[in-house]
Amino acid sequence: MxxxxxxxxxxxxxxxxxxxxxxxxxxxxxxxxxxxxxxxxxxxxxxxxxxxxxxxxHRTDLLVAVYGATLREFLGGIESTLDSAGPWDGFRAFLDVLCSAQVGDRGFSDFVSRRFPGDERTEALHNRLCQLAERALAQAQKAGVVRLDVTNADLVMLLWAGGKIAEVTGKVAPGAWRRNLHVALDGFRATGGDALPGPPLDDAQLYQAMARSND
Incomplete structure (x- = not known):
């Protein structure tokens, strides 16, 4: 049968x-x-x-289903903040919101700080995030409140550092990442500090580093 x-x-x-x-x-x-x-x-x-x-x-299909709407809402909130805040407050709020979004959610931290080459949906979201970062940084630098040698790559590396700090300290000191953020913010201020050693990552190097973090 x-x-x-x-x-x-x-x-x-x-x-x-x-x-x-x-x-x-x-x-x-x-x-x-x-x-x-x-x-x-x-x-x-x-x-x-x-x-x-x-x-x-594909794994990215599942990632977009889980985090796509969250990231779109998150980006909308950042844009509203930049529309209403002054140059320094907008820059500080951008980094605070970006870093705080990583706390308690390793997946969202990974999703925000990585690139997924070949996926148009995630590329569009990450391109928008980069545009907002460039806007926050450019406004602050034009106003003379952030040092001119800071680049987008420096902000991404701060995001990576904040994510790792939040991961390893979350159970014992949940707010430790914010202390580190404010130390970094003081380093970003245009106060005539020492020149930064070495050149920043260029756009291609930054993209490759963000994509390689998926290996």
Missing amino acids: PAVEPAPPSRRDARRNRELLITHARTAFVEQGLTASLEGIARSANLAIGTLYRHFP
């Missing part, structure tokens, strides 16, 4: 499975970062890994 093919899931079941996968992926990414096991995510949702891949053929 020929085997009976299982019936395809109904649309309602498919929607339920997709939402289950997003929910369990969010939990895994928050705790483990973007390299969380996809097999583990499927298993925690009591679904087969094949079901996950049917909904999300």
Whole structure:
């Protein structure tokens, strides 16, 4: 007697499975970062890994489903802040909001600070974030409140440092990252400090560094 093919899931079941996968992926990414096991995510949702891949053929598809709307809302909030604040307050608020978004969510920290070459959705979001960073920095430098040799790459490296600090101190001193941020902010001020050693990363080097962090 020929085997009976299982019936395809109904649309309602498919929607339920997709939402289950997003929910369990969010939990895994928050705790483990973007390299969380996809097999583990499927298993925690009591679904087969094949079901996950049917909904999300690539890891970036799942990342966008979990964090895309959050990052768009986050970028909108930054833009509103820059529209309403003065040059120094806007620059400081931009970095504070950017760094604080990493606290307690390793996945969002990874998502904000990395590049995913070849994915138009994430590239568009990260390009917008870079444009806002350039705007915050340019306004502050034009107003003479931030030193002229600071570049976008310096802000990204501060983001990387803040993310690591938040990760390793989160359980024992949740606010430690903010102290480090304010030390860095004093270093960014246009107060005639020592010249910075070495050249900054150029745009191509920064992009490569952000993309390599996914290896």
